[in-house]
Amino acid sequence: MNYNKNLIKVSSTNKFLSIMKIELSSFDDKITKFEKTFQPESLGLEEEGLVNPIHLQAKIIKEETGRVWLAGEIKSKAKLKCDRCLENFNKEIKKEIRLLFDPKEEGNKQEQGTFIISEDTLDLTKYLRDSLLLGLPSKNLCSPDCKGLCEQCGANLNITTCQCGSDNIDPRLEKLKKIKSKMEE
Numbered sequence: 001m002n003y004n005k006n007l008i009k010v011s012s013t014n015k016f017l018s019i020m021k022i023e024l025s026s027f028d029d030k031i032t033k034f035e036k037t038f039q040p041e042s043l044g045l046e047e048e049g050l051v052n053p054i055h056l057q058a059k060i061i062k063e064e065t066g067r068v069w070l071a072g073e074i075k076s077k078a079k080l081k082c083d084r085c086l087e088n089f090n091k092e093i094k095k096e097i098r099l100l101f102d103p104k105e106e107g108n109k110q111e112q113g114t115f116i117i118s119e120d121t122l123d124l125t126k127y128l129r130d131s132l133l134l135g136l137p138s139k140n141l142c143s144p145d146c147k148g149l150c151e152q153c154g155a156n157l158n159i160t161t162c163q164c165g166s167d168n169i170d171p172r173l174e175k176l177k178k179i180k181s182k183m184e185e
């Protein structure tokens with residue numbers, strides 16, 4: 001596919017607030033394709049664990065009605081810490097982007113994964129940022145069946161086994177049990 005890499009001008013400032021502005025009505029063609037790569041810092045996302053450059057691939061589709069669609073995909077890679085075993089792991093972050101510029105709309109809103117906007121000059125930065133944040137997992141797991149850490153000795157049960165055994169009662173639980181049975185008396 002032929003993507004026009006020079007179509008969108010990216011300013012060189014560090015401020016992620018407006019690294020990418022598009023004037024939607026300025027597109028004459030029915031379909032315009034483009035792609036762009038950013039550093040996570042330019043979107044203020046370095047603290048979210050994104051390690052790879054963020055890659056955007058999209059097309060702008062102009063309808064005869066005056067509406068303009070921006071549809072594409074944004075991709076990166078994040079270095080995350082597993083919630084269960086606390087090990088670092090890499091995960092590909094991928095999110096579909098769907099944006100509709102509708103001059104008849106009032107204000108901006110989000111509907112079923114589509115950002116609907118009414119202003120012609122679009123600052124893509126916010127939408128890219130929001131999309132990437134939505135693409136991050138809500139639960140960080142190195143694998144769906146991660147065994148986690150032993151609650152008693154802290155061993156990583158994905159790589160080792162321990163002698164704690166599952167029938168031993170956690171002393172903290174034992175205490176709670178006593179309190180509970182006292183309360184029920």
Ligand SMILES: [Zn+2]
Nearest residue numbers: 082085142146
């Ligand atoms: Zn894990």
Ligand SMILES: [Zn+2]
Nearest residue numbers: 150153162164
């Ligand atoms: Zn153990």
